[in-house]
Amino acid sequence: MVTGPATVTGVIVTKVVIDGSNALIIEWNEAQNSTSFEIEYRATGEAVWSNTTSNVTNTTLDNLELATTYEVRVRGVSISKLGRWSCIVIVITCDVPRMVENVIIVKNASNGQPSLDVSWDMPFSDRA
Numbered sequence: 001m002v003t004g005p006a007t008v009t010g011v012i013v014t015k016v017v018i019d020g021s022n023a024l025i026i027e028w029n030e031a032q033n034s035t036s037f038e039i040e041y042r043a044t045g046e047a048v049w050s051n052t053t054s055n056v057t058n059t060t061l062d063n064l065e066l067a068t069t070y071e072v073r074v075r076g077v078s079i080s081k082l083g084r085w086s087c088i089v090i091v092i093t094c095d096v097p098r099m100v101e102n103v104i105i106v107k108n109a110s111n112g113q114p115s116l117d118v119s120w121d122m123p124f125s126d127r128a
Helices: none
Strands: 012-018 021-027 036-043 050-054 058-064 069-077 089-092 101-108 115-121
Touching: 012 089, 021 069, 036 058, 050 058
Parallel strands: none
Antiparallel strands: 012 021, 021 058, 036 050, 036 069, 069 089, 101 115
């Protein structure tokens, strides 16, 4: 009898920003009889899971939406069987501020008082 992979445990999700983009680093414990791992993730409320695979006990999910709640789960895979999914881990990605554009600084001296007027264009991700 071929034994399938054990259930993955110890899933840890760390939120990071890589080159200004949201990412999640997923790590988990080795699962007995696993030759690789399947990782699924989705924004909370979405019906469809996205997935990726890994031959080691970690992976990075990148280019994720800002300030979005994600669900993540992992399972072991063997040559002929799939393990059970781990418990779902829920994490909210960072709200990364974007660089403002077209900054204009004008020095004024109205009423004998020196002042600066500063204006800029909103970051692209914040535009309606």
